[in-house]
Amino acid sequence: MVRGKRLVLEISNLRSAYGRIEVLRGISLQVRPNEIVALVGSNGAGKTTLLRALSGVQPAKGEISFLGERIDRLPPHRRVARGLVQSPEGRQIFGSLSVEDNLRLGGYLRKDKAISEDRDRIYDMFPVLKERRQALAGGLSGGQQQMLAIGRALMGKPKLLLLDEPSLGLSPLLVDQIIAAIADLRTKDIAVLLVEQNAVAALGIADRGYVMESGLIVHDGSAAALLADDRVKSAYLGIA
Amino acid sequence: MAEFFQFLVSGLTVGAVYALVALGFTLIYNASDVVNFAQGEFVMLGGMVTVFAHAAGVPLPLAAILAIVVAVIVGISLYWLAIAPARGASAVSLIIITIGASIFLRGVAQVVFDKQFHKLPSFSGDTPVQMMGAAVQPQSFWVIGGAATVVLLLYLFLERTLVGKAVLATSANRLAAKLVGINTATIMALSFGGSAAIGGIAGVLVTPITLTSYDVGTLLALKGFAAAMLGGMGNPFGALAGGLLLGLLEAFGAGLSQLHLQGRVRLHRHPRRAVRGAAGPVRRRAVERV
Numbered sequence A: 001m002v003r004g005k006r007l008v009l010e011i012s013n014l015r016s017a018y019g020r021i022e023v024l025r026g027i028s029l030q031v032r033p034n035e036i037v038a039l040v041g042s043n044g045a046g047k048t049t050l051l052r053a054l055s056g057v058q059p060a061k062g063e064i065s066f067l068g069e070r071i072d073r074l075p076p077h078r079r080v081a082r083g084l085v086q087s088p089e090g091r092q093i094f095g096s097l098s099v100e101d102n103l104r105l106g107g108y109l110r111k112d113k114a115i116s117e118d119r120d121r122i123y124d125m126f127p128v129l130k131e132r133r134q135a136l137a138g139g140l141s142g143g144q145q146q147m148l149a150i151g152r153a154l155m156g157k158p159k160l161l162l163l164d165e166p167s168l169g170l171s172p173l174l175v176d177q178i179i180a181a182i183a184d185l186r187t188k189d190i191a192v193l194l195v196e197q198n199a200v201a202a203l204g205i206a207d208r209g210y211v212m213e214s215g216l217i218v219h220d221g222s223a224a225a226l227l228a229d230d231r232v233k234s235a236y237l238g239i240a
Numbered sequence B: 001m002a003e004f005f006q007f008l009v010s011g012l013t014v015g016a017v018y019a020l021v022a023l024g025f026t027l028i029y030n031a032s033d034v035v036n037f038a039q040g041e042f043v044m045l046g047g048m049v050t051v052f053a054h055a056a057g058v059p060l061p062l063a064a065i066l067a068i069v070v071a072v073i074v075g076i077s078l079y080w081l082a083i084a085p086a087r088g089a090s091a092v093s094l095i096i097i098t099i100g101a102s103i104f105l106r107g108v109a110q111v112v113f114d115k116q117f118h119k120l121p122s123f124s125g126d127t128p129v130q131m132m133g134a135a136v137q138p139q140s141f142w143v144i145g146g147a148a149t150v151v152l153l154l155y156l157f158l159e160r161t162l163v164g165k166a167v168l169a170t171s172a173n174r175l176a177a178k179l180v181g182i183n184t185a186t187i188m189a190l191s192f193g194g195s196a197a198i199g200g201i202a203g204v205l206v207t208p209i210t211l212t213s214y215d216v217g218t219l220l221a222l223k224g225f226a227a228a229m230l231g232g233m234g235n236p237f238g239a240l241a242g243g244l245l246l247g248l249l250e251a252f253g254a255g256l257s258q259l260h261l262q263g264r265v266r267l268h269r270h271p272r273r274a275v276r277g278a279a280g281p282v283r284r285r286a287v288e289r290v
């Protein structure tokens, strides 16, 4: 497509509502190959709704193209099969299954033989998961559950990883660890759409960012430009 | 002692059937949140199809397999034709749908088969086995052993296969299951099919002892439901324990009071308990599960 490199994700005029209340009011955005894109905005802006719509677990109108093909009519599992994988808000791990089973199920649709190698790579990334691999996931601490949720999503071999508030409720040390792990995905040919309350940290590792407010994109630009923008700073980054 | 053992065996035999029905409830409930009151009709189909196929000259083992296949087809159709289109309906609406399906299946069975009671020959003859002073029907071993085998196979399927784990994952967290790429509709259809197979097997095993007719499912569904509630709806081990306990209570209750009113006594008591239960623990459980 454009400049020989097709977009990983292109959304245009996406709308979604809960009952009669419209929560996404015409969202358009793009993610390019190997890019980390931050999506920031205050509580209730519609970030989670947007990610849910992308994964197909929230009804929405509008166009979603993934790697050049329309996917907005596909059921959730067909989107995962194409490489659009999400680590959802609130972790949503399988609490009554073991850590190992959670990771295995992350690769549910995969037929290739590299599953156990990939699992070992997740264990290298988050060694504490390896120590607790036979434990029930519901018994993990919040931070460990978050690592598991990210690890499970990575097991799905994403081409685009949707991350919804991966640092929520974690200690500062863990936040740094998770953010570093996300920054590292760039080297693995995985594009990332990152939703974060911790907007400074998110923009710190992102290439570009979008600022969302009440179901609309109100600012966008390079991460550096957004971090420097006075309006963005005061309204969303908590920097005066 | 001999009497005690007699009651024990007959309680375990009936209890094993209740346990299978309760397990059927549990499997569907966990995967889809549906309380399927057509569960008893799967048992009825298992017995009736075997009886009629056998009467038509099909050898008993083949007739039994045919009956289980029919039950599975009915179970999967129930999901796709009645439950899946009502996606998003309230729990109560879904229960009403399954009650409707149960009435419908009974009506069809009445027309396709008849309104008589039917018996199947016992699989290993009718000569009682003497054990601990009691006379045990050989078919009891088939029922108890068959139920144990079903439970073991189900356990192995759920714990050792990826699709089984997908069933558990769908039960644990349906949203997350979708997000890892599990086609949850297929998994629910599978759980309806599996549940129907379990019911059908129960029907095949127990018909030589209890007889069958087009409407045996109603009472079995109520008892299986009571057993599932007793064990905590959604808990497979609880369902098994609840079923066996209910069977034992009936056997000892009827035996000790020397009243052979098993069916009638229960019929009066369970529907009310069942209804009360449905408003309580079921809802609470549904919310509790993570």
Ligand SMILES: Nc1ncnc2c1ncn2[C@@H]1O[C@H](COP(=O)(O)OP(=O)(O)OP(=O)(O)O)[C@@H](O)[C@H]1O
Pocket: A018, A023, A041, A042, A043, A044, A045, A046, A047, A048, A049, A050, A089
């Ligand atoms: N299941 C729901 N039913 C009705 N309204 C909902 C539902 N989920 C979210 N909303 C509403 O939709 C709006 C957007 O919610 P959403 O969760 O997408 O926001 P968000 O940007 O992810 O917020 P946060 O930063 O708090 O996670 C909010 O006003 C919220 O109240």
Ligand SMILES: [Mg+2]
Pocket: A047, A048, A049, A089, A164
């Ligand atoms: Mg959110």
